[in-house]
Each structure stands twice: as C-alpha cells, then as structure tokens.
Amino acid sequence: MDQAPHRVTIREVAAHAGLSISTVSRALTGSRAVLPELVRRAQDSASELGYRADTVGRSLRTQRTGTFGLVVPDLTNPFFPALVQALEHAARSRGLSILIADTGNDPEVETAAMNTLLDRRVDALLVSPVDLEASREGLISAATTVPVLQIDRVIDEGIPFVRVDQEAPVKALVERMIATGRRHLAFIGQDPRIATSREREVAFAQAMSERFAGGPLRSVTGGTSPQSGRAAAETLLSRWPETDGVVCANDLIAVGVLEHVRARLAGRRIAVSGFDDTLMAQVLELTSVRQPVQQLADLAIAAAAHPDRSTLLATRAVVASEVVFRRSTD
Incomplete structure (x- = not known):
C-alpha cells in the first residue's frame, strides 16, 4: 500500500535552517521584523523541503483567511x-x-x-x-x-x-473643446443606473451650465460597445445636428461615435472624447481620461x-x- 504523502512541518524547516520555530514562523509570515539573512535561510529551507503553510490552521488562530x-x-x-x-x-x-x-x-x-x-x-x-x-x-x-x-x-x-x-476631468474636457472653438457640446452616457456614468453626466451638465447658462442639455444614453456608440451618435446628431463636440462616458462608446462621424459626416469638425484610456483610445488617437x-x-x-x-x-x-x-x- 502506498504511504500517505508527508506534509513538511515548520519544525522540520526550523531544524533544517538551524533556526528556532518562532524565528521561522516570523520570517515566513512577515508578522514581525526578522534579519534579512535569517529570512533567506528560512525561505531557502522551506523551498528545499517543499514546505507549505497551514493556512487553515492560521486562519483559525487569527480569524483571518x-x-x-x-x-x-x-x-x-x-x-x-x-x-x-x-x-x-x-x-x-x-x-x-x-x-x-x-x-x-x-x-x-x-x-x-x-x-x-x-x-x-x-x-x-x-x-x-x-x-x-x-x-x-x-x-x-x-x-x-x-x-x-x-x-x-x-x-x-x-x-x-x-x-x-469624475468632475475635474469632465470639466477639463469641456474647457478644451470650448477652447478649440466648439460651442454645441453633448454627452453620451452609459446606463444612468451606473454610478460613474451618472456622475460624469452630472459633471457635464454643471460644466455646460457654467459656460452656457440656459442652453440645452444635449444628452443621450449609449452602452458599453462601439455599436451602441454608433447608434447613440446617430440619435444625437439627428436630434441636435449642430453638435460639434461629444464627451462619452467610456472609450467603447467614443469609438462608435468616431466611426459614425468618419463614415457619415466626413468633413465635419466634431471633437470626440472617451473615458478609461484603453488601448483602443491610444491606437485611434482618441482623447480619453486615464484612470x-x-x-x-x-x-x-x-x-x-x-x-x-x-x-x-x-x-x-x-x-x-x-x-x-x-x-x-x-
């Protein structure tokens, strides 16, 4: 009959390293300061012997897993x-x-x-x-x-x-678009039940109100895909054809907006920005917020x-x- 596998104990590691059990315990758990050379000795012995810490027993003692x-x-x-x-x-x-x-x-x-x-x-x-x-x-x-x-x-x-x-970057995006000559800005958000999307939309509304008091709030809901961005851009631009800048709640929406603008509105100077600064934003030279x-x-x-x-x-x-x-x- 095969023998049951032997689980190496911390006592064996201590004996192999020529250290006390308490020193090895501290060295392997980092619970208290131990001289670097003693930590190395304990770790080398543990590795050589194949020691694995008893996390279940430790969690029972400390009430933490x-x-x-x-x-x-x-x-x-x-x-x-x-x-x-x-x-x-x-x-x-x-x-x-x-x-x-x-x-x-x-x-x-x-x-x-x-x-x-x-x-x-x-x-x-x-x-x-x-x-x-x-x-x-x-x-x-x-x-x-x-x-x-x-x-x-x-x-x-x-x-x-x-x-x-979320407020500061949205305000910075609005200010940059205004500084480059845009005046008719819009926001495309995700599901309004998403906390960050809602915060970005509120920040956009506030920034626009500060710069264009009494002006319309151009806002539609997108999603989390380029397809939803294309659909949202089509809705937005049919409703407010004067739109010349779009702040998007994420990069995926922004990619769809860029695709729609380039395919359907060649020659229109519409600024587009996203959020999260994903690889797509970097490749497509999309302005984005790096989290x-x-x-x-x-x-x-x-x-x-x-x-x-x-x-x-x-x-x-x-x-x-x-x-x-x-x-x-x-």
Missing part, C-alpha cells in the same frame, strides 16, 4: 480587467489572495456572488456595484457581516469607498489589509485622474 472577495460588474468592459490585475498585484505583494466574481451587470447575480464569497469567509469584500439603487440592499446586508469597500463605483457614502474624482487604476488598487488593498479594521471602516478616498488629449479633440 488572508483572502478578499472582489465583485465586479462586467469583465468585458476593458476598465475592469485592468483593475482586477492591479488589485491582484497589490494583494500578492502582501502575501494575500483575491477571489473574483463577475456579475454580468445583474444585481441579483451580484447579491448571490457576495453571499458565496461570504460563505468562503473572506476577510473583506471589494465591490464595484452594478446599480445605483438595486445594488444597495445587498451591499448593506454584506456590510453587516464583513467590512465592505466600494471601489470605483460608489452608491452609498455611508459604506467605505475608494473612488476617482489611476494602480493607485485605486493600492489604496483599496492597503485599507482592506490593515490590521486595525477601523481603518477600513473609515476609508473615504477620492483620487485624481489625468486627461490625455489627442487628435480627436484638436
């Missing part, structure tokens, strides 16, 4: 894969891990995903909510069980968050990983983005 749950609305939106990658990198650098759920823009799936992650006993939930209203109940309920941090999209300021300032994705991730993971959970509960962070001006708004 070293794992966070991440709930995002749509991984087909180019912004979210970038955010997921940045969060995983930030977590990994701290020896932590992330369980990811994509909700497909469905609030019911979102609530079910949060409950599943809670069953996995995650230390905290990082959530970018799907819907301004429909996501609220599930988010509040989850927050009674573990710390919850809203990331990027914020629907309840009573729950901790890390977000991007501070790594900064968002670093702040979120630092708050979620802080040993004092009151730090996470007090987190209300707003970070700035950068407008990258390109040929589409010249």
